Amino acid sequence: MSKTLQDLSQKMRKIDIAMLSTHTAGGNIAGRPMSNNGEVEYDGTSYYYTYEDTRTVQDIEKDDRVSLAFMGEKGFSVAVEGKAKLMRDKASLEEHWTKGLEQWFKDGVDTPGIVMIQVDATRVHYWDGEDQGEIKL
Template structure:
């Protein structure tokens, strides 16, 4: 088994565009939905997702910030992330993480009414990479 550090995990996560973001719904069940991270996974474990401010995912996070992310790479790489989420409603932060591909969803760019961004700060990541597996605690 090869021990990986957070930097190595984050670099491999950058190659995966979509994650399954799971939250705790209003009734206590687990709710999952695919989200694009726009390949922005910082070396400190933070990842960012754009969404609508009035979406269920925003309500879920405001009630319970504990979330999980699941990533699957093309090369047999998997990672499960536990973290704390927060909702960001700051246009300057939107612009810092904006990507032109997002305009397919949010046509007015960072000026789109009702735009919100989810920041997930990882607290633990468990990875599988072929026969290698391990855990990184943050």
């Protein structure tokens, strides 16, 4: 039975970490763990915070194609392909800020060098036990 994006969102809430992969300048793929905010209902767009001087930001500036991998319980997995945008304006940072991010960004949205990565999904593939499917956005 095919799942909807809303079905996936409910199961993704239980996943604490997503793996964000980018294309490096040398053509390789680099992955790094990013905090997945379980309080946010997944609608095909994800938001992550990082620092301006990271390789992640450099990679996205050169190639905005990224992927996200989510691994849940009992064989539930989600692979997202999408396009990333770097957001630096304070209004966008504040709009998606959630409690707890202060552990990485002590001055909140006023932390020097903070950047938000917005990933807009183009394709979502999921596996849930023996059920699997794809949602194109």
